[in-house]
Amino acid sequence: MTSVLEPELGRARKRKEDARLITGRTRWTDNLTPMGTLHLAILRSPVAHARITAINTDEARRMPGVSAVFTGRDIADEQGSLPCAWPITEDMKAPAAPPLAVDKVCFAGEAVAVVAARSAAEARDALDAIDVDYEDLPVVLDMEAALQPDSPLVHDDLGTNRNATWTFDSAEAGTGGDVEQALSSAEVRVDRTFRQQRLIPAFMEPRSVVVDPTGEQITMWSATQVPHILRLMLSMSLGVPEQKIRVIAPDVGGGFGGKLQVTPEEVIAFVLARKLGRPVKWTESRSETMVSGHHGRDQIQKLSMSATRDGKITGLKVGLLADMGAYLRLVTPGIPILGAFMFNAIYKIPAYHFSCTNVFTNKTPTDAYRGAGRPEATFAIERMMDELAAELGVDPMELRRKNWIAHDEFPYDTVAGLTYDSGNYEAATDKAVELFGYQALREEQEERRRSGDPVQLGIGISTFTEMCGLAPSRVLGSLSYGAGGWEHASIRVLPTGKVEVVTGTSPHGQGHVTAWSQIAADRLGVPFEDVEVLHGDTQISPKGMDTYGSRSLAVGGMAVVSAADKVVEKAKKIAAHLLECADDDVEFASGRFGVRGTDRGTALAEVALAAFAAHDLPEGVEPNLDADATFDPENFSFPHGTHLCATEVDTETGEVKIRKYVCVDDIGTVINPLIVEGQVHGGLAQGIAQALFEEAVYDETGTLTTGTLADYLIPSAADLPEFITDRTETRATSNVLGVKGVGEAGTIASTPAVVNAVVDALRPMGVNDVQMPCSPQRVWRAVTGARESSVTAPEAGGGLGSMDVQGGNR
Amino acid sequence: MPRITVNVDGTEYTDEVEPRMLLVQYLRERLGKVGTVVGCDTSNCGACTVHLDGHSVKSCSVLAVQADGHDVTTVEGLAQDGRLHPLQQAFHDNHALQCGFCTPGMIMQALDLLAEVHEPDDQQIREGMEGNLCRCTGYQNIVRAVRDASQRMQPGAGPAVEHAPGEAQSQAPVPRTPADEHVETRVTGGRQS
Numbered sequence A: 001m002t003s004v005l006e007p008e009l010g011r012a013r014k015r016k017e018d019a020r021l022i023t024g025r026t027r028w029t030d031n032l033t034p035m036g037t038l039h040l041a042i043l044r045s046p047v048a049h050a051r052i053t054a055i056n057t058d059e060a061r062r063m064p065g066v067s068a069v070f071t072g073r074d075i076a077d078e079q080g081s082l083p084c085a086w087p088i089t090e091d092m093k094a095p096a097a098p099p100l101a102v103d104k105v106c107f108a109g110e111a112v113a114v115v116a117a118r119s120a121a122e123a124r125d126a127l128d129a130i131d132v133d134y135e136d137l138p139v140v141l142d143m144e145a146a147l148q149p150d151s152p153l154v155h156d157d158l159g160t161n162r163n164a165t166w167t168f169d170s171a172e173a174g175t176g177g178d179v180e181q182a183l184s185s186a187e188v189r190v191d192r193t194f195r196q197q198r199l200i201p202a203f204m205e206p207r208s209v210v211v212d213p214t215g216e217q218i219t220m221w222s223a224t225q226v227p228h229i230l231r232l233m234l235s236m237s238l239g240v241p242e243q244k245i246r247v248i249a250p251d252v253g254g255g256f257g258g259k260l261q262v263t264p265e266e267v268i269a270f271v272l273a274r275k276l277g278r279p280v281k282w283t284e285s286r287s288e289t290m291v292s293g294h295h296g297r298d299q300i301q302k303l304s305m306s307a308t309r310d311g312k313i314t315g316l317k318v319g320l321l322a323d324m325g326a327y328l329r330l331v332t333p334g335i336p337i338l339g340a341f342m343f344n345a346i347y348k349i350p351a352y353h354f355s356c357t358n359v360f361t362n363k364t365p366t367d368a369y370r371g372a373g374r375p376e377a378t379f380a381i382e383r384m385m386d387e388l389a390a391e392l393g394v395d396p397m398e399l400r401r402k403n404w405i406a407h408d409e410f411p412y413d414t415v416a417g418l419t420y421d422s423g424n425y426e427a428a429t430d431k432a433v434e435l436f437g438y439q440a441l442r443e444e445q446e447e448r449r450r451s452g453d454p455v456q457l458g459i460g461i462s463t464f465t466e467m468c469g470l471a472p473s474r475v476l477g478s479l480s481y482g483a484g485g486w487e488h489a490s491i492r493v494l495p496t497g498k499v500e501v502v503t504g505t506s507p508h509g510q511g512h513v514t515a516w517s518q519i520a521a522d523r524l525g526v527p528f529e530d531v532e533v534l535h536g537d538t539q540i541s542p543k544g545m546d547t548y549g550s551r552s553l554a555v556g557g558m559a560v561v562s563a564a565d566k567v568v569e570k571a572k573k574i575a576a577h578l579l580e581c582a583d584d585d586v587e588f589a590s591g592r593f594g595v596r597g598t599d600r601g602t603a604l605a606e607v608a609l610a611a612f613a614a615h616d617l618p619e620g621v622e623p624n625l626d627a628d629a630t631f632d633p634e635n636f637s638f639p640h641g642t643h644l645c646a647t648e649v650d651t652e653t654g655e656v657k658i659r660k661y662v663c664v665d666d667i668g669t670v671i672n673p674l675i676v677e678g679q680v681h682g683g684l685a686q687g688i689a690q691a692l693f694e695e696a697v698y699d700e701t702g703t704l705t706t707g708t709l710a711d712y713l714i715p716s717a718a719d720l721p722e723f724i725t726d727r728t729e730t731r732a733t734s735n736v737l738g739v740k741g742v743g744e745a746g747t748i749a750s751t752p753a754v755v756n757a758v759v760d761a762l763r764p765m766g767v768n769d770v771q772m773p774c775s776p777q778r779v780w781r782a783v784t785g786a787r788e789s790s791v792t793a794p795e796a797g798g799g800l801g802s803m804d805v806q807g808g809n810r
Numbered sequence B: 001m002p003r004i005t006v007n008v009d010g011t012e013y014t015d016e017v018e019p020r021m022l023l024v025q026y027l028r029e030r031l032g033k034v035g036t037v038v039g040c041d042t043s044n045c046g047a048c049t050v051h052l053d054g055h056s057v058k059s060c061s062v063l064a065v066q067a068d069g070h071d072v073t074t075v076e077g078l079a080q081d082g083r084l085h086p087l088q089q090a091f092h093d094n095h096a097l098q099c100g101f102c103t104p105g106m107i108m109q110a111l112d113l114l115a116e117v118h119e120p121d122d123q124q125i126r127e128g129m130e131g132n133l134c135r136c137t138g139y140q141n142i143v144r145a146v147r148d149a150s151q152r153m154q155p156g157a158g159p160a161v162e163h164a165p166g167e168a169q170s171q172a173p174v175p176r177t178p179a180d181e182h183v184e185t186r187v188t189g190g191r192q193s
């Protein structure tokens, strides 16, 4: 008799992954060096736009330890072009993207030559001996300037810096009304332009790749989020048969979209390993990560919103410019499109128009960064809600309540064409408001305003939803994405009754080994400890779509459920045979197959052994107890939540302090609350960092001036507050687990909550926007600017003129 | 090439190293102590933090030759006889890591902090860990873990994990004097029995 196990789902299991990570027994790619490895170092362009007129590598070749030096020209025929898997429109302009520049560089940091040497230090030394002649070309860095007819071109052969324009119109799509009409007949209209600054994913483990060409297959270890996609893309772009490539993602130290890529360096290493016939290894320095790993965000967002006097939104028009940087990477053009579906957020908006123009500039390419398109959209709409509330003179929370989709209206077809399956914005918001002490803080704010306190209090709201669980493959196909979004899992019950789960997801800190163990243990009725989860190796886990975009649980976790259910189904047949009863008489519970109405039964482990021995199996049943499953959901999942932030803003110094941060997230069923809380915390840190600290800055020559962790301000523990997090639980109806996904919630929701709070603190002084990151200088400037303009244009203040007067001599 | 003798995690190593070799490279590439990792090239991230004679240092900003004649403790030297150090246990119990890349550095830095301040409040922890960056956790659980470990290591928490009474502000915990021969300090420091 098996003892009854406690339910695993919802249990705060401590992670299986931790044991080796806290003791230092890890397998980062940089820990691996096969025998005979040559180390690579990459020479990068110091200039943003130039023709390469000559490269002399003779001296470098003679340097100690150097085996080979290659330029782009040397490997032009073999290196292919870096793939872009998302041609968003038929007329999209896509430049060739050689991993190693051939005769032109288009951003500072682009790879120009590569040295292979005995040691990494010798390889790096030799870089100094390579002589490159650059003939400078004019640089274009600003998206608006890049679209001017006389702008310098990043890629001459395209004849334009416009990559593509993608539009959605609700009247055309039949999902809603006509925006122009709504805007022109509006009782109230708000127009705003926001900037999404450029961010750097800044995972802590720098990228690293090792390629071993010896043996039947070429094996690549890489610090990647996407081993399966990487293998496919290497094969397609280099013409190497896919079955001859094995990609392994060992321990991977964070990604946040930054490792969702086929990088130039991976391709260069692959090509060189084949050419040299020896293992090669490349590990980047942090400065290389900053300048040559892809960046995120970088959009200009123009929004117009119309509403009735009593606060009902009637229309929303969104026009984006999105900076692609110098080249398209794997999914670069599609990132802003992901936002197209989220600008309407949780609101009932009757008319919607979205358009986005993607632009090439002489900067590092952009691509997915935590949330990818959705944080940008959520920021803009949540800022607009606050601006509309200010315009109408109502509490921003009231305005949201008036416009959101009510709990009893789900499922709800949105104006952007999605169907939100479930949600309860009321519950999450009520809980958040209570935890936050909304009323008391508003009163304190009033008091500070009245007294003209130099430190003002601001309250920021962000009620958000996002789409997770990418898949559905059918929808991705309709958006011209090059692949599906299904996920695969297989489960093997070993002859000893222990269980192996193979997943196509490829975790890099999310704790899949623990969570998938919980799911499998729960479904199969076996102890959590008896489950092993295998992942991140295309040979061990041959099918998969990897980990990004909070898709792993809602798609990959569901594949584990499907595989487990198939295993049980098969085991049932064998059990019925062993127990000599009809299949229908067997019932499965807590890892045991019992004959209905009797005390006869057999354990899963016994069935597994019988299936392995295969001495006596029922007709048509194959030996071994295992099953494969591929899951492709019908719909996305839609986590949502309410985030509230109180900031103290020093109007004299511009300093912003987060006084209180409360969030209530609804991510559907929770598998492991410990992991969920951790993901929310991490997301909050990133979102707050966008609001207050981080920005990739270029000087006018196109040099990244925030190229190290000394200049690019990742927050430390001292920069962040204690978060108050809680949850409500509305099951997703798009999968049987009821899960929605959590990885990006914190990032998406927190940025607008913080910026809304900063602006709210300063609104009485006439400030209605502060550009991100809201650094002390920017805040101070906004305050001073508003004071100055209030002298000439008194109506700009919108209230509390006394503060302007008081502030005049500060 | 200079010759150095370094005691790392209780074992003495003698090696010839290039003068420019960093301590972190020496630990990783020569000794295979791959628990210590490199996250940046500007000594900002703290991923490479180890102890040199009991004090935390960023091993990417120390040359291997500077460690000559000194004691180094890495995260791999903390667990004893298969038992985790209370800080390691606290990181696990409080889910203070996700990808784990920053974790060894965090643990080594926290150990130094707890040697200085036995019962730090959250602000002291946050400031004490300021030089160690984490991109995954948002730090809250790291702060919890350090606080939790400080409790586990308090007087009354059991003989093996107590701070030495009366030596509270001056006595270094065990990793400051690595190696098993110092049973004295092991009892007064951060080790579990």
Ligand code: FES
Residues within 6 Å of the ligand: B037, B038, B039, B040, B041, B042, B043, B044, B045, B046, B047, B048, B049, B058, B059, B060, B061
């Ligand atoms: S690697 Fe030493 S501080 Fe970053």
Ligand code: FES
Residues within 6 Å of the ligand: A204, A253, A254, A509, B096, B097, B098, B099, B100, B101, B102, B103, B133, B134, B135, B136, B137
């Ligand atoms: S756990 Fe990933 S960087 Fe800290």
